[in-house]
Amino acid sequence: MSNFFVKRRLLLLLLSLILLVTTMGITLKDRPLPTWPERFVRDSLAFAQSIIYKPAFAVAGFFESIGDIYQVYEENKALKQNLQQFAQVTADLNELKLENQELRAMLEAKESKLSDYKLRMAEVVARSPDRWNHTLIIDKGSKDGMSPNMAVITPEGYIGRIQSVSHFSAQVELVTDIERGNHIGAIIQGNERIYGVVEGYDPKNNLLVMRKIPMQSEIEPKQLVITSGLGGTIPKGLVLGEIVSVRTDDQFLTKDAYIRPSANLNRLEKVFVVERSFIAPTDIPAAPLPGIRGANQQPGLETSASDDTRGTGE
Structure with a gap:
């Protein structure tokens, strides 16, 4: 009796394998219209994936947006620092230009205008x-x-x-x-x-x-x-x-x-x-002569x- 059940199980397993191989052989072929089990499985998987995919995509996009915002913040911070340094360099340059102009003017005055002093x-x-x-x-x-x-x-x-x-x-x-x-x-x-x-x-x-x-x-x-x-x-x-x-x-x-x-x-x-x-002062106006006015x-x-x-x- 036990041998009968063992043989029956082996037979069912063999038939299942034959059915699986046959199904695989049929489904591997390019067919314009899949079988109804395939359609059922595909539609079920597509529906489940749509339910899971949209929230997962939204969550992934949210964290990606946070990463982008942080990156923009860091870039903005670096640009502000560079802008402050640029403003300081510009101010220093303007001061050097003014100082250079003053020194040039003073050098010219020293060499030309008051050479006697x-x-x-x-x-x-x-x-x-x-x-x-x-x-x-x-x-x-x-x-x-x-x-x-x-x-x-x-x-x-x-x-x-x-x-x-x-x-x-x-x-x-x-x-x-x-x-x-x-x-x-x-x-x-x-x-x-x-x-x-x-x-x-x-x-x-x-x-x-x-x-x-x-x-x-x-x-x-x-x-x-x-x-x-x-x-x-x-x-x-x-x-x-x-x-x-x-x-x-x-x-x-x-x-x-x-x-x-x-x-x-x-x-x-x-x-x-x-x-x-x-x-002693020597350039003193002379006394006026009679009849002459100046x-x-x-x-x-x-x-x-x-x-x-x-x-x-x-």
């Missing part, structure tokens, strides 16, 4: 905001040969004079602090030299005021104004600025000329200190200019 370059190291138009500090002192009343200039023109000196630094009194007694003998250049005294400053319009100009003097805008050197301390020929306008003074005795400074007093970084020994030969003008400059060292 010894110039010593100094750097502005301090400037108080509350005394912006009054004083500044330079990095040269008595050890460098600095002394009070030395003129301080830029390649554009005169800016002031040394007021006090320390061992390693000096305080410069600016030309805009002129109301405190820093009067300057000046000359208006033209067909004839017109003498006067710069003894005022208009902070609202940033203009120097030159007074004691004879009434008959003919002055036009854009005429150049230079130092006269009559005080013996400030050299002659340093550019102060150019005429902007002319008015009659309150007493209607002389004229006042308003001068725009040639030097940019708001941006002072490097300056020149003019070193020279004291030279803008630079007015009675009392020499006394006024020298009086205003004698007490200030200029």
Whole structure:
């Protein structure tokens, strides 16, 4: 009885193998219309795959998007760092260009404009905001040969004079602090030299005021104004600025000329200190001859200019 069941099982297994091989042989052939079991299996698998594939694809896309966002974030961060470095490099380059231009201008001024004077370059190291138009500090002192009343200039023109000196630094009194007694003998250049005294400053319009100009003097805008050197301390020929306008003074005795400074007093970084020994003033207007009138030969003008400059060292 047991042998019968064993043989029956072997027979069923053999028939199953024959059926499987036959089915495989049939399904391996290229057929335009598969059998219904194949269609059933294919459709079932396709339906199951569609249910699983869409969520899996969405999850995979989500994590892929997160990876892309992180990569974009890192690239953006790197680009920002490079942009900051580029901005710093650009700023450094602009500073070097400006410094190069300043040094070139100062070198040209030292070689050409003031060859008769010894110039010593100094750097502005301090400037108080509350005394912006009054004083500044330079990095040269008595050890460098600095002394009070030395003129301080830029390649554009005169800016002031040394007021006090320390061992390693000096305080410069600016030309805009002129109301405190820093009067300057000046000359208006033209067909004839017109003498006067710069003894005022208009902070609202940033203009120097030159007074004691004879009434008959003919002055036009854009005429150049230079130092006269009559005080013996400030050299002659340093550019102060150019005429902007002319008015009659309150007493209607002389004229006042308003001068725009040639030097940019708001941006002072490097300056020149003019070193020279004291030279007695020799270029003094001659006394007027009887019957002859001239803008630079007015009675009392020499006394006024020298009086205003004698007490200030200029």
